[in-house]
Amino acid sequence: MKRRIRLGMVGGGQGGFIGAAHRVAARLDDQYQLVAGALSSDPQRARDSGAELHLDPARCYADYRAMAEQEARRADGIDAVTIVTPNHLHFPVAAAFLEHGIHVICDKPMTTNLADADALQRLAGESGLLFMVTHTYSGYPLVRHARELVAAGALGEIRVVQVEYAQDWLAEPLERSGQKQAEWRADPGRAGPAGALGDIGTHAFHLAAFVSGLQVSELAAELTSFVGGRQLDDHVQVMLRFKGGARGMLWASQVAAGSANRLQLRLYGSKAGLHFDQENPEELWLTPLGAPAQRIRRGATAAGGAAARASRLPAGHPEGYFEAFAQLYRDFAHLWHARNEGIAPDPAAALIPTVADGRQGMAFIDAVLRSHQAGTRWVGLR
Amino acid sequence: MKRRIRLGMVGGGQGGFIGAAHRVAARLDDQYQLVAGALSSDPQRARDSGAELHLDPARCYADYRAMAEQEARRADGIDAVTIVTPNHLHFPVAAAFLEHGIHVICDKPMTTNLADADALQRLAGESGLLFMVTHTYSGYPLVRHARELVAAGALGEIRVVQVEYAQDWLAEPLERSGQKQAEWRADPGRAGPAGALGDIGTHAFHLAAFVSGLQVSELAAELTSFVGGRQLDDHVQVMLRFKGGARGMLWASQVAAGSANRLQLRLYGSKAGLHFDQENPEELWLTPLGAPAQRIRRGATAAGGAAARASRLPAGHPEGYFEAFAQLYRDFAHLWHARNEGIAPDPAAALIPTVADGRQGMAFIDAVLRSHQAGTRWVGLR
Amino acid sequence: MKRRIRLGMVGGGQGGFIGAAHRVAARLDDQYQLVAGALSSDPQRARDSGAELHLDPARCYADYRAMAEQEARRADGIDAVTIVTPNHLHFPVAAAFLEHGIHVICDKPMTTNLADADALQRLAGESGLLFMVTHTYSGYPLVRHARELVAAGALGEIRVVQVEYAQDWLAEPLERSGQKQAEWRADPGRAGPAGALGDIGTHAFHLAAFVSGLQVSELAAELTSFVGGRQLDDHVQVMLRFKGGARGMLWASQVAAGSANRLQLRLYGSKAGLHFDQENPEELWLTPLGAPAQRIRRGATAAGGAAARASRLPAGHPEGYFEAFAQLYRDFAHLWHARNEGIAPDPAAALIPTVADGRQGMAFIDAVLRSHQAGTRWVGLR
């Protein structure tokens, strides 16, 4: 029996959403043990948050640098750290842990600018450590199967990529109500220069690239901020040109009234189309030209090997967001064990988003900002 | 009892789709009688097509000019003409009948360029005759209700307009297989300079404008032709700026594998969103911020007055495309009778698309072509 | 060109629903001309209703017997009559027209008791005339395709038949509000001894038999009347045993709050299942064991020959209730012309419900009533 990976967490104190989601994801398959944290920069809150999680008080840090140093020195120190702070801290925190030889799991967007992303990619590369960026939606079994279908040619040559991500939680100025999630996301000092663009646009971009296997060559974009007084965009519109000639559109909005978390991807190829809707991840639609649409269920034989590998329950027993998230953690664990045992990892596990994907997300943000500032001119990705 | 309107038709001979649809639409509510036609420019085909429709052989013309002249002279001559020819003939045929004092029902796009559209609008205005452009989808009861909801402020201030029209019937080079519908649509000489743009893009544009009540101020567009050897676009991507600040995207494609006739409109306002899908016209979704989504059914009390006026069957007894189409004919008949009786028509009937809407559709096409040629630059509508 | 069939109508005066539906159905394909009617037994209302329909006043009768006689004598007399009266008149009216050599189209349930149904079947048989009972839902293209799939063995051996018909229009005592449709349906003197059972239960029964090709051998039933003061059932529950061993359930209710006209059929065989929902007749689900569910669209190639024959529009251009209804009229017209021309009709047209199906519907009602009265005992169909 393989031992559980010892995990630390930076950020994710009481009341946060994403820290708790990471912890459930890590716990679901019982391959991790959370043993240390810098859950808050406020010492009291750091201790209280740690106590709730049954952490040893001695391993509840208020400073991530101290945590990196001390954990690196312990015989039973953490193997990996999960970073769930506001965006502006991703880079320094990740750098600190890499420096101390600790593997990194980092939320997105990876940094607040492309230069930092490049720097971080270099650091990670030099360290030789594992670095996962949590584009959660790529953990869904049917997203994996969609990728597999495309790669196998089931769609023919892809012509059109339509991806969208619609939410409505910022349809009103929630950031002025004291809600913490909204507050830092609306603050350029902590979120960086991208609002909805960084928060959900990067997820849409990653999903489209992950499934289609295509690379955006150029884009033309416009950002809008609909809610008065908001400094960052809450609405993103992008036209896409892909290498090889495909065309597409990306739309992300946090003011789309009535939308909860509607991330949808539609691909159209010369032979078939494909449709995935994150709010109903138990089914994937394959729509061949001239034949009935097929509803492929997660858990069914027809969903293929990649989906089966990422499933925990039989068809009809709904899985969801936690399981998708847990799949990233499970794949990361697989890579970690393979590395320790000196064996070749399952190529499927190697599909998890890495520092390179994080860097591509930042290149997307960078291009959208440049195009927007240039009046929606076509610009290339750097 | 009001007498039936005497109708003529130009185009729409054997084997065509849209002519037959117009005839069913005119017949459904029993307010028209088809009595004359220039169904084909081939005399034999014109006669044969007329015989199938129980037309008097004397009123089966091979030349639309002769038809206009002779019908204008008859005591029992046609009251109105329906024009269902390829696009390049819309203008001269409409002009000929207007000239002879005959009301016009014309398919879209109204002409093949903006100058002709301006000219036709002028002619129609001077004639004082009724002129309807058949943007069929505006005849759906729940499209009418959607417009009513927006006008009543149910959505608050509209921020986002997402409209799309996806088909796949031209995913392969059907125009080279001898299929007539595809053949003329792919031929710039008969279709004009716009392919999917003119064929379905204008429908999407009209629907968005009809329901939202908003006007596009500027757009940025790119056209693509995916199928080798095709001269006209089969794929259209447009970003939209509306007067008043709303933003939007329009996407129309005839190569979207697995899509039949998927015209969808989504509006997002400060208070609620709205979703209509032409393939399921029996329901309309209203999605208020912070409350459950409501599925409004056609035929139900909750669908309101405008929808009730345009409905023929109780809820749960599906209506469809023919009824939407018939509603345009029924409203046109209402306007015709009101005019003859010298009474004010129901304002609801006056919502049918007119020569002005046809002209706006051409302005949209014109702007998209200019933006595309200018490398997706933002251009204003003329 | 074939001449239009001359049609008369008994019942269906101003304000009724089903008479108007029959008229649209007859008109849709332009193969009938309504030329005579006994639209009401009230002479003034009969004349007024006729005038609205452009009928010759001389052919607006107040008495169906007079109509049968006089029309039979005219050289241009009606070829066929449509009977849309309350149930208790179906038998005498049908008998009168058969007697005068006029073909009959009759609404369901065909009579108010099994003995009358037997008598009518005998009369119709002896007359050699066409007799159609309008089980509308069997006119849907995808219902035809479902039957075709079953017959071709796509489901394997059918094991389970689940059919249901849920409405809510009688959830409150509408019959006491003066609403005419509700009034006579709630009156045993006009509706017969079956309420929801006769009004919608027979439709469900016919649909199940039509698609599955199976015959009910025995049933066990319970009727309920939920609305106080109502004399007839508004809720029907039946367990079914089919010849050959299949089992099933039938449920029909007019008090199912929130249901409009939800007639659904699900079949499960040894190889695949099948699902049709009348409220969304544009799609049919085929669910093979161990493979993805297929959504078959009306108008698509995959829908097969029977559906294509009954379609008027391409996929994605919704058809509905009127077209299903019109298909029965179109098939009846086909049989009428074939008979006049002495040629063999298309077997597909011969699938329309006949007097024998009407009689089976009455046998179903009869068995349900007997089982109910015997405390839900299993009883055989007579």
Add this chain to the structure above:
Amino acid sequence: MKRRIRLGMVGGGQGGFIGAAHRVAARLDDQYQLVAGALSSDPQRARDSGAELHLDPARCYADYRAMAEQEARRADGIDAVTIVTPNHLHFPVAAAFLEHGIHVICDKPMTTNLADADALQRLAGESGLLFMVTHTYSGYPLVRHARELVAAGALGEIRVVQVEYAQDWLAEPLERSGQKQAEWRADPGRAGPAGALGDIGTHAFHLAAFVSGLQVSELAAELTSFVGGRQLDDHVQVMLRFKGGARGMLWASQVAAGSANRLQLRLYGSKAGLHFDQENPEELWLTPLGAPAQRIRRGATAAGGAAARASRLPAGHPEGYFEAFAQLYRDFAHLWHARNEGIAPDPAAALIPTVADGRQGMAFIDAVLRSHQAGTRWVGLR
């Protein structure tokens, strides 16, 4: 911080499905620690299974009696045991742990006959210990909300209850292929006298009772076994009479080709209807008479307090089967802590299915078997 509950498990060795599901459910909210098990009666398999779960080898038992005795003696012995054996062992295992003062979590059906269920209810009552029966589906947030809506009168007086549970995994004789899950379920010696009836019928029965708050007074049933050579039923049809006058039907099948795990409940009251589909547990439909249907989302404010209490993620981030299951464990933990602290538990937690519900499930099975044997006669529940 409350300590984690120490949990043992009987059954659930390598390869099983339901044991693993229980473990994830217990782990999800981090309130349990699995510390002991009699995972298999085969000593080697018991040890191997335990090792995989990081259990202390000393606490991996091959005999549940030994486990009960020894764990009861340990200072750090288990607080509660989860029983996931084949049905015939539920009773003796539960009795053994109750006897040793250990709280019990038991899978369903609770026993193999009503007498044992009565005996077990008595034992549990006398012990004063907690006893949960895992009717998983009652843990869904929207099932809780549905119950809350009914209790608050949103449906008015309930008239109709339609519940069904359709699967297809036994459409072929899987039990003869060596598949363990199928094997014991098809064996009367281990499953008891009820096949699909016990496996899924009891879930449907519990769900209907849980949400409606109604009690079945009488039922009439028929069981069928479609697959040749199968000794137990694979298809169940039941008509239901409820105290107070409501009527209903229950249908459960394991041969419904194309169905995965389709547990659906529909209630119809005098004011509104309600629809829940287990395969899409993120939404609940409320269908008021005369107003648009409402789609209530899990995670949204409109889902109310009971659902919010049982939710872990915001709307649009799908939860599923594991979270429903985990909710039962979380509620059980809440009751356990409240009891230890001598405080009154949250009434919402007290809704988890208890030994009394398990006993009612057996009374349902007993009545169905009696009715079936008596030729579908109406029988009362004992």
